[in-house]
Amino acid sequence: MPVVLETVALEKHFGGIAAVAGVSLSIEKGARHALIGPNGAGKTTVINLLTGVLRPTAGRILLEGEDITSLDAYKRVQRGLARTFQINQLFLDLTPLETVGLAISERLGSGAQWWRLVGSNPHVVEEIVEILGRFHLTDVMHERTGNLPYGKQRLLEIALAIACRPRVLLLDEPAAGVPEDERHEILATVAALPADVTVLLIEHDMDIVFSFADRISVLVNGALFVDGPPAEVARDPRVKAVYLGESLDA
Amino acid sequence: MPPALVGKVAHRLATRARWRLLEYAFWLAALASFFLLPNRHLILTEIAWLALFALSLDLILGYAGIISLGHAAFFGLGSYLAALLAKHGIVNEPVLALVLSGLCAAVLGFATSFLVLRGSDLTRLMVTLGVALIMREIANQIPDITGGADGLQGVVIAPILGLFQFDIFGHVAYAYCLIVLFILFLLARRVVYSPFGLSLRAVKGNPLRAASIGISVNARLVTIYTFAAFYAGIAGALLAQTTAFASLDVFSFERSADLLLVLIIGGTGYLYGGLIGAVIFKLMQDWIANLTPQYWQFWIGLVLVLIVLIGRDRIALRTGGVRLLAERITRRFAPAAAPVAVPPGEGS
Ligand SMILES: Nc1ncnc2c1ncn2[C@@H]1O[C@H](COP(=O)(O)OP(=O)(O)OP(=O)(O)O)[C@@H](O)[C@H]1O
Ligand SMILES: [Mg+2]
Numbered sequence: 001m002p003v004v005l006e007t008v009a010l011e012k013h014f015g016g017i018a019a020v021a022g023v024s025l026s027i028e029k030g031a032r033h034a035l036i037g038p039n040g041a042g043k044t045t046v047i048n049l050l051t052g053v054l055r056p057t058a059g060r061i062l063l064e065g066e067d068i069t070s071l072d073a074y075k076r077v078q079r080g081l082a083r084t085f086q087i088n089q090l091f092l093d094l095t096p097l098e099t100v101g102l103a104i105s106e107r108l109g110s111g112a113q114w115w116r117l118v119g120s121n122p123h124v125v126e127e128i129v130e131i132l133g134r135f136h137l138t139d140v141m142h143e144r145t146g147n148l149p150y151g152k153q154r155l156l157e158i159a160l161a162i163a164c165r166p167r168v169l170l171l172d173e174p175a176a177g178v179p180e181d182e183r184h185e186i187l188a189t190v191a192a193l194p195a196d197v198t199v200l201l202i203e204h205d206m207d208i209v210f211s212f213a214d215r216i217s218v219l220v221n222g223a224l225f226v227d228g229p230p231a232e233v234a235r236d237p238r239v240k241a242v243y244l245g246e247s248l249d250a
Numbered sequence: 251m252p253p254a255l256v257g258k259v260a261h262r263l264a265t266r267a268r269w270r271l272l273e274y275a276f277w278l279a280a281l282a283s284f285f286l287l288p289n290r291h292l293i294l295t296e297i298a299w300l301a302l303f304a305l306s307l308d309l310i311l312g313y314a315g316i317i318s319l320g321h322a323a324f325f326g327l328g329s330y331l332a333a334l335l336a337k338h339g340i341v342n343e344p345v346l347a348l349v350l351s352g353l354c355a356a357v358l359g360f361a362t363s364f365l366v367l368r369g370s371d372l373t374r375l376m377v378t379l380g381v382a383l384i385m386r387e388i389a390n391q392i393p394d395i396t397g398g399a400d401g402l403q404g405v406v407i408a409p410i411l412g413l414f415q416f417d418i419f420g421h422v423a424y425a426y427c428l429i430v431l432f433i434l435f436l437l438a439r440r441v442v443y444s445p446f447g448l449s450l451r452a453v454k455g456n457p458l459r460a461a462s463i464g465i466s467v468n469a470r471l472v473t474i475y476t477f478a479a480f481y482a483g484i485a486g487a488l489l490a491q492t493t494a495f496a497s498l499d500v501f502s503f504e505r506s507a508d509l510l511l512v513l514i515i516g517g518t519g520y521l522y523g524g525l526i527g528a529v530i531f532k533l534m535q536d537w538i539a540n541l542t543p544q545y546w547q548f549w550i551g552l553v554l555v556l557i558v559l560i561g562r563d564r565i566a567l568r569t570g571g572v573r574l575l576a577e578r579i580t581r582r583f584a585p586a587a588a589p590v591a592v593p594p595g596e597g598s
Binding site: 051053075077078083089097099105110116118119126128129133138142160 | 255256259260262263264266267440441443444445446447448449452455456458459460461462463464465466467469470473
């Protein structure tokens with residue numbers, strides 16, 4: 001399988017600390033790739049570097065073979081790289097309908113049109129309805145996002161990334177903070193993504209990681225510690241020692 | 251996918267931009283004021299251009315979250331240009347001169363928009379203030395052209411479209427300003443309800459996420475800032491044409507500060523805030539100035555304090571229904587973070 005997303009000796013320093021220290025990661029097309037590691041390992045920082053929210057101190061990022069290291073965040077989205085945030089980043093004053101509509105118009109290149117009214121493009125409306133339905137948001141689509149319960153906001157967080165119709169999707173703990181009985185909704189939507197969409201998942205719950213991933217990278221103190229298929233990672237004694245000990249023995 | 255639902259959603263989206271009853275009432279009242287208050291046309295003229303000026307600030311503050319303490323830079327440029335075009339007979343027809351003045355203000359807006367892309371609200375206040383002060387100083391330094399501290403004398407404004415000559419009672423002036431205000435309001439309304447307008451609210455609400463769904467945050471901010479500068483330039487040109495005069499105070503700090511006050515009175519982010527604010531502000535100014543001319547500043551300060559204190563519970567009519575203005579008031583001076591910031595709480 002070809003590599004779609006690749007980092008070369010990626011570094012990010014905050015003051016004196018190296019949050020990401022020389023990470024070279026390859027993600028294959030269509031992969032279900034998990035990025036795990038203890039709290040503060042640098043997982044979110046890697047995502048922020050990949051998406052252009054942060055600029056790396058050193059190293060390069062390649063998307064489908066092209067260097068995107070200094071590309072603006074929004075242009076990476078236009079090239080098919082979308083993400084969700086560990087902590088919801090939503091438009092609290094807009095409705096889910098407007099929010100999803102924004103992402104779709106933007107993708108179709110009509111987001112800057114000022115002479116048409118919102119909703120006058122039937123393709124956009126159809127797609128909004130489809131996505132809201134898929135994420136169980138139809139009944140709350142006219143409500144102010146800020147007023148929605150957390151679980152719904154979390155679904156919208158993911159729906160918004162999906163609405164960008166990414167070729168590579170980066171999910172930063174999508175089920176975090178969601179009650180146990182609502183988690184399956186989120187995980188099911190992730191599982192139902194088309195096979196050619198590449199997914200990088202950050203997750204602490206090992207049950208989720210091992211049921212989802214066909215490849216796992218372990219990040220410790222900003223460095224790539226182990227990288228391989230799930231069975232291999234699970235067997236690795238160093239991983240057990242450093243990070244997975246309790247969860248895997250259980 | 252249920253086609254009925256698609257239809258309903260499309261309908262719902264279409265009704266976002268539908269004219270509300272109160273909007274009709276507002277514009278009918280404006281029209282009625284022309285016929286019913288013929289001897290108040292002078293102050294109504296002032297209200298009309300001030301409303302346009304405030305609408306301009308609302309476009310950047312209420313929709314894009316850019317706060318400015320120097321909006322007079324564009325107003326002033328429009329003012330001087332309109333006066334100069336008429337004085338030297340470069341463009342005699344007022345409507346054409348008006349548009350030209352607005353376009354030049356837009357060019358200035360575009361050129362200075364890059365200064366407000368980044369930074370906190372405080373830096374934006376300072377930078378915009380600085381631009382207005384520079385403009386004022388430039389005008390002051392070229393008295394041969396601007397008339398310097400004496401202002402630009404001897405401006406004669408030709409009849410509008412060659413047909414309507416300005417009169418001393420302000421009849422033609424008010425009709426002219428009201429029509430320009432209405433046309434530009436319609437345009438602003440269109441923009442606000444477009445995908446572009448929606449994306450502005452997204453940029454204001456969460457620039458980080460806006461960029462993460464592919465919105466070019468900077469491009470949107472540059473566009474609306476330029477557009478708003480056009481409006482401010484037109485407002486300034488209206489002042490110059492209706493008074494046949496331009497002076498340094500078109501650039502003054504007080505003018506920019508008063509404008510913020512107008513928006514605080516009227517509220518931001520629903521297009522009518524600047525219009526309603528302008529009516530209240532001017533009437534209040536007129537009324538208080540008649541009672542106690544020297545204490546105008548004191549009373550306006552008191553009103554400002556009261557508005558902020560009681561504002562939390564005020565209710566504003568807004569598209570889609572009644573919503574608490576409180577949100578808007580509390581957030582008015584903290585409209586947006588820097589365009590791309592590290593997500594709060596992430597990575598700690
Ligand atoms: N903007 C920032 N400024 C300074 N330090 C930061 C910043 N972002 C992250 N860090 C530091 O970088 C390190 C890695 O943080 P990061 O959020 O990437 O970890 P993580 O693996 O996502 O952790 P978690 O599992 O808790 O989400 C931490 O020590 C954090 O304090
Ligand atoms: Mg994290």
